[in-house]
Structures are given as C-alpha cells and as structure tokens.
Amino acid sequence: MTRLIAIAAAVIVVVGLGAMYLLYAGGKPDDQFAQCRASNVAGGAGQIGGPFTLVSETGETVTDKEVIDQPALIYFGYTFCPDVCPLDNARNADAVQLLESRGSIVKPVFISIDPKRDTPEVMAEFTNYLHPRMLGLTGSEKQVRAASQAYRTFYQAQKPTEGEEDFYLMDHSTMTYLSLPEHGFVEFFRRDVTAEEMAERVQCFLDAR
Numbered sequence: 001m002t003r004l005i006a007i008a009a010a011v012i013v014v015v016g017l018g019a020m021y022l023l024y025a026g027g028k029p030d031d032q033f034a035q036c037r038a039s040n041v042a043g044g045a046g047q048i049g050g051p052f053t054l055v056s057e058t059g060e061t062v063t064d065k066e067v068i069d070q071p072a073l074i075y076f077g078y079t080f081c082p083d084v085c086p087l088d089n090a091r092n093a094d095a096v097q098l099l100e101s102r103g104s105i106v107k108p109v110f111i112s113i114d115p116k117r118d119t120p121e122v123m124a125e126f127t128n129y130l131h132p133r134m135l136g137l138t139g140s141e142k143q144v145r146a147a148s149q150a151y152r153t154f155y156q157a158q159k160p161t162e163g164e165e166d167f168y169l170m171d172h173s174t175m176t177y178l179s180l181p182e183h184g185f186v187e188f189f190r191r192d193v194t195a196e197e198m199a200e201r202v203q204c205f206l207d208a209r
Contacts, residue, residue: 036204039188048177049185050149055110057124059137064150067135068184072107073198073205074177078114078170079126084191086130092176093131094195102199104206108134113155113172115144121178151177151185178202180209183208 031037043049052064068074073092079083089110096108108131112118115138123136138144148155155172176189176198186205189198 017079024098028068033186033205033208034207036201037187038201045185047154049179050150052150054137054139054147055120057120057127059084059120068179068181070107070181072109072179074109074111074188076111076148076155076177078112079118079196080114084174088176088191089130090197094133095198096131098195098199099202102203103205106202110134110136112148113137113143113144115139119129147158151200153166178205180205
C-alpha cells in the first residue's frame, strides 16, 4: 500500500510539473507552436490581430488578407521617429535577410501611426532604404487607429513646441508581431531581441506549421 501511495504521489508531481511547463511556455496541450513560444498573451494569441484596411506605399487600398499573404513581421511606428523605429525596422530587416538566406521568405511590414506626415511616398522612401521587400502601410486616421487596436498597440502624439507644430514626436509601443496567413498572430518580439534570435524563433514557427 505504501508503495502504491508513493507511485501515485510521483505521478501527481510529474503531471503537475508538466502543467506548469505548459503554462510557462504560453501554450496549451494542443498548441502546435508551444515549443516555439517565448511569450504569453493574456487570454491567448487570438486576442491579438484581426481585420484592417490600409493604404500601401504604392497608393493601393489593401486588407489584412492581402498584407499577410505570407509570414509577416509587423511593426507599428513612424518615419519621423528619431531613433527607435529605424533601429527596430532595421533589426527586423536583418532577421528577414537571415531567414531568406536559409530559404524562408518572411515579409517585413511597417505600419505608420502618423498618417498626417507619412504619405505613401514617404513610406516608400523609408522602406526601400531598409529592405527591398519591406511593405509600408499608412491610411486615414480611422484606418490606422483600427489596425492599431486590432494588434493592441498604443500611440499618442506629444504636444509640439509652439511654432513647430509639424515637428512633434510620438509615444508608441514597440513590439514586432509575427503573423501567419493560416493562423493569424502567433508571437511578438520585444526590442531587446536580436536579429539572430528573432530569425531562430520565427524559423521555429515556420517549421511547426
């Protein structure tokens, strides 16, 4: 009897540890990407992402289905950003280049939160400098706000100096989002993730599809 109790206790410990691992990894038992996840979204990955309509850097109106027609790394920012946005987008472009060298194609996407200044022409100039396949998106204030809300991002213009109303800065979140055509949003990346680390984690998701 004592031996049976000991075995039962061991089983309970093992099951408990397994449940803790799944919780820590941010995945569910039936989550095909559980081994790839390094982040956890309250309520699950389905809480992030969704339909949007924006204007591409070529002036065409596009939907989320047309934008995410292949694996995509999506970043929200603005071209007048003095430091954070250029660095983050350059990191994303480097990760995309590393993936491409391995035979995996991922689309880098840059969505403007500053449509007042970021016209399609401005977006095209910015993205072409960083990566030939980077897609710049802008739109009306309403369209941009809807896309931002779909991805649970934050942005707000700072009060400009009097007489310099066109030279304002913007506060905004700085996550990069990985979305797959057949699954939608699956992972986000913080600013401290390197291009090499990002490429490795993205590749894990691509291999697990």
